[in-house]
Amino acid sequence: MDSITVNKGQILQRKGDLNTKVYLVESGLLRSYTIDEKGREHIFMFAPKGWIVADNLSADEPADLFIDVLEEAVLVVKEKQIESEPHLQKMVNRLGVLQKRVIMLMSASAIERYEHFVNTYPDIVQRVPQRMIASYLGITPEALSKVKSEWLANR
Amino acid sequence: MDSITVNKGQILQRKGDLNTKVYLVESGLLRSYTIDEKGREHIFMFAPKGWIVADNLSADEPADLFIDVLEEAVLVVKEKQIESEPHLQKMVNRLGVLQKRVIMLMSASAIERYEHFVNTYPDIVQRVPQRMIASYLGITPEALSKVKSEWLANR
């Protein structure tokens, strides 16, 4: 198992990168984060010794996250493989969904979260009461009702 | 593979339950959610056909989530097993961490999130600038500084 040493400040992965790797931290400290459209940084995860850092996305999607080095670190680098085992593939999928959800909760406004939800799960929107969608988005039903009507007014 | 049919409104799992199962949705619609200390409901996930619902925690921990039935559903029920394969175990772990993170972001105030972070990752707190912790918590450095000093004042 070959490992590499990386220096503080080094950037291991950028948003949009393809062929991203999986990093197992043997020592030191990494972090993964996004930068949103307004230029704000949102840390997704700190990775001390023993943690794994990677985009929780399948190997063929471009990265959502930046990964950089907070403290000089020793890493084991692994290739991502397209997951063949269906059970494992489902787990990778779930991780991806949750990663997107966390980023959404940290960086998007109520209306942006709503639009994203409608685009991602158009069928669910039809099937559950609006208050449940609000609950999923982390806002109150009143707030959802309000932002939706404001959104309609501005167009 | 034996499957069961469950009715709308039926509760399959409650917060605190042990020996929870994994549900694969063949048809219908489930949801998983928490209820926080203030009695507010936060939906963690909707599960339509093809999705898996379960607490993303290892088999021996009590459940964080309620699971109930939104539309009459047909389910395949599986026992959770204590994951022997270390790679898989890590993935289950990551799912658990992200689940907790999502719930935290949806239901806790800035100071509560900070306290939880300090308790969960005491070493990280020492090693990174406060503005990065703020970024991880989804708040601004100014807000973190403020709530910390308010918290200190009230004791």
Added chain:
DNA sequence: GTGGTGCATTAATCTAGATTAAGAAATGCG
């Protein structure tokens, strides 16, 4: 039909946290 229960909407008010700005403290670097 009537009454009840849950859901959506609107409006008024409130508040946690964002934004902006400035200064002080800490850290790093030539």
Added chain:
DNA sequence: CGCATTTCTTAATCTAGATTAATGCACCAC
């Protein structure tokens, strides 16, 4: 060392979304 950069704090103001409350609807059960 001394200068520059980053970090932290405080304070004033602003705003997205929470809270509270009232109204109208739809859907059921009886």
